[in-house]
Amino acid sequence: MSTAKATSFKSTVIDILADLVGSFLMAMGTQMFSAPNGIAPGGVTGLSVLANHMTGLPISAVSFILNIPTLVASWFVLGKKYTLRTVRSVVAFTLMLEVVGSFLPIYQGEAILAALYGGVLSGCGISLIFMRGSTTGGTDIVSKLLQVARPHLKMGQIVMVVDGAIVCLSSIVFRDFSLVVYALIGLTLCGKVMDTILYGFDIATLTYIISDR
DSSP: OOHHHHHHHHHHHHHHHHHHHHHHHHHIIIIIIIGGGTOOOSHHHHHHHHHHHHHOOOHHHHHHHHHHHHHHHHHHHTOHHHHHHHHHHHHHHHHHHHHHHHHSOOOOSOHHHHHHHHHHHHHHHHHHHHHTTOOOSTHHHHHHHHHHHOTTSOHHHHHHHHHHHHHHHHHHHHOOHHHHHHHHHHHHHHHHHHHHHHHTTSOOOOOOOOOOO
């Protein structure tokens, strides 16, 4: 195997591992903590939690179906390579939602703790996938499009704004405003974790050097 092929193979393996581990962490945050406690974590996942509450349909199935339109848009706007990466991540997340929902226990205790655990797990999982140049689809693609247009904005900040509207919608579905507060806490923590992992602790400085040379 040539060096170029070996490097490409290694990169692909790392990408797949990042998809699997990141999706597993996200699925834990959703199936074990957020969904059982009526917390919509925003994005397509949040919409899937709301649909599950209203219809009883599996979160994984609804999530996959809702991702189809955004994947089509991504194909034309962000390109074939990027979209295929995202398709892989979406499939991995769909499978992990089924795995976690079938085998791991759920937490039904303090809602604030569910929001905190769900936010941290989701933030870590999404970051792993973003670091490998992919997304989990849905509003992540929307956020990626916005970052392309406004590269100075941090991904975590964009995700919080985009997903905030969906979180507010949950107040109508669950008819409990306190759950919206918990969801916003989890969403804020998720965004903060993402920014910390993706950008560090924001201690970088920009220095201009003006010289004849």
